[in-house]
Amino acid sequence: MASPTTPLVDHIVILIPHSFLSAPPSWFADLFHFYPGGKHSDGLTENTLALLADGSYLEFIAFVPGVDPAKRAAHQWGAKKEGTVVDWAVTLPSSPEDQENQTEAQDGETKELKQEKTFREIQKKVQDAHTGIIYGDLRRGGRTRPDGTVLKWAVAFPKHEGDGSPVEPGTVPFWCLDVTPRYLRVPYREEGTTKHPTGIVGVAKVEVLPGDAKAVGSARGVYDVLLDKKDSEGSWELGSLDGEKVHSGGEVRLGSSDGSSRVEISFFTDDESLVGKTVGGKVDDEHTLTFHLVAASK
Incomplete structure (x- = not known):
């Protein structure tokens, strides 16, 4: 709880x-x-x-x-x-x-x-x-x-x-x-509203990649206040309202980028055929929108 x-x-x-x-x-x-x-x-x-x-x-x-x-x-x-x-x-x-x-x-x-x-x-x-x-x-x-x-x-x-x-x-x-x-x-308890073709059931990881070292240090301090530390490498536990019922629990991971700040998301899926795969597609000539899928098993 x-x-x-x-x-x-x-x-x-x-x-x-x-x-x-x-x-x-x-x-x-x-x-x-x-x-x-x-x-x-x-x-x-x-x-x-x-x-x-x-x-x-x-x-x-x-x-x-x-x-x-x-x-x-x-x-x-x-x-x-x-x-x-x-x-x-x-x-x-x-x-x-x-x-x-x-x-x-x-x-x-x-x-x-x-x-x-x-x-x-x-x-x-x-x-x-x-x-x-x-x-x-x-x-x-x-x-x-x-x-x-x-x-x-x-x-x-x-x-x-x-x-x-x-x-x-x-x-x-x-x-x-x-x-x-x-x-x-967020009427997620209404029947049928959370059944997705990809079997996605929740947020597995929010990977935060700030654009500079100073931003990484500041963010680390905020996460230490907000969330329970998961490990010493820059990872914190991330809970959700009903996460305990459907997956093993999410995390926030803090890293550093190549100069452009970005956020990447991984999701839990209950479709075993999609575990380990990346789904998404082309948005325009420059950008693709993709998400990595991991097993939702507890």
Whole structure:
């Protein structure tokens, strides 16, 4: 059972061309069973989801056609290449009772969630560690599902301790805490929503490869605060809401790249014929989107 103060993987953010939402290429459609997403409240992006049996999910996000270039440039993922993992998020454990009680006050102001208090405690621990990275305060966000259901959440992103500038996305996770019940945003327990052609059931590894040695050192300090150490080589345990039911447990591994910061994802699969294989396809003339599959056996 996860500690109520230990972050769990919430979702992986993957930037795709908008055409992948309206007319996905066959290789992409053959990887996942997609769940409808929606347009975000800022009007700049929309998404589709792939819900996973361990309670996490993949967010395939795209900028809407005709978006103002200046607004895209100001977006935290605006400069990222389509067809890449651009970021990932953690959340905190919550019981079904907590989720059902996440309601809004009649005056329109959101009631404080238990998770927000816990987040502030973790936020202070990260700040006190003086790693060079801190977390900003929670800010509200949301989107509307195709069925009209309005989803609301709070997010907090990492920034540099000195000047408050944004940290390269994906170096350490951002936070996503629900205001409306999480099952509305991530209905992974609905029958059939997590059955994927590739047998993917959860996140096996988030491999973080910052672009310089200083970023590696700062990130290591943050992960030491957030997660339980798995080994001395730069690996930490990564839990998920229902991971104990479907796989042996995920990990975060921190390494160094050849100068360009990136994040690579491996997934657990229950399809034995795909264990050890890499799946994916071509996004454009320069980029391919691929994922490595490992056995989900416990």
